[in-house]
Amino acid sequence: MNILVINGPNINFLGIREKAVYGTQDYDALLAMIAKKGEEKGCRIEVFQSNHEGAIIDRIQDAYSDGTQGIVINPGAYTHYSYAILDALASVSMPKIEVHISDITKREAFRRTSVTKAACDGQIYGQGLDGYLMAIDELCRLHEERDESAGK
Numbered sequence: 001m002n003i004l005v006i007n008g009p010n011i012n013f014l015g016i017r018e019k020a021v022y023g024t025q026d027y028d029a030l031l032a033m034i035a036k037k038g039e040e041k042g043c044r045i046e047v048f049q050s051n052h053e054g055a056i057i058d059r060i061q062d063a064y065s066d067g068t069q070g071i072v073i074n075p076g077a078y079t080h081y082s083y084a085i086l087d088a089l090a091s092v093s094m095p096k097i098e099v100h101i102s103d104i105t106k107r108e109a110f111r112r113t114s115v116t117k118a119a120c121d122g123q124i125y126g127q128g129l130d131g132y133l134m135a136i137d138e139l140c141r142l143h144e145e146r147d148e149s150a151g152k
Contacts, residue, residue, distance in 0.1 A: 001041070001143050003136060004068045005034055007049040008056060008076030014101075014129075021102050023128055030129050037133050041140055053078055053085065060088040070139035071096040072132060079104075079114045089119035095142040097135040100125035 010017055015026030031047055038045035046068075048059050056078070063071060071094060078085050079100070089096055096119065103126030104111045117123045122138055124131040 001043045001140060002067050002069045003038070003043050003045045003139055004059070004063050004071045005045060005047045005132065005136075006056060006059060006071060006073040006075075007047065008074060008078050009051040010076055011074055012049050012051070021107075023101070025129055030132065033129055034132055034136070037136050041136065043136070043140065045136070053082055057084055057088045060085070060092060063094070064092050068092075068094060069143060070094050072099055072135040072139065073097070073116070073120070074099045074101070074132075075116050079116050080110055081115060083115055086116045086119050089116060095139055095146075096120040097138050098123040099131045099135045101128055101131060102126060 012027050014022055014030060015024055034045055034047055050056050050059070056075070060071070071089070071092070073089070073096060075082060075085055075098070079098070098114065098117050098120040100123075104114070105125065114123065121142060124134050124138075127134060
């Protein structure tokens with residue numbers, strides 16, 4: 001399976017920003033965890049990070065035709081207001097799982113709303129960096145279900 005992991009604004013500052021909220025592991029640790037999970041699952045996983053909304057939209061649109069079979073996305077703050085990212089996610093048919101490192105349901109009021117979740121097949125929050133691994137597992141499960149229902 002070909003999985004695309006998209007990280008939005010400030011995720012590249014893990015280990016630097018708000019350690020009480022996001023933990024002390026840095027972005028390289030997250031990348032290593034994802035790479036290891038890919039090896040374990042036999043998946044090809046590409047990780048893309050941008051602090052720019054348009055770049056995230058462009059990458060989602062590229063996923064339409066580049067062989068991507070599932071998307072894990074942490075849109076960062078764009079989660080709460082980017083209808084443009086919502087529209088991009090809605091326009092690609094592969095399974096998508098939204099991930100948040102912190103428990104967005106227990107944070108500031110504005111963080112409790114996700115406009116992007118409507119275009120996703122699931123949402124994982126409050127599991128720290130392990131949420132990414134859980135999302136990859138869920139994408140693999142969804143992919144297997146689709147193959148089974150298609151008679152493959």
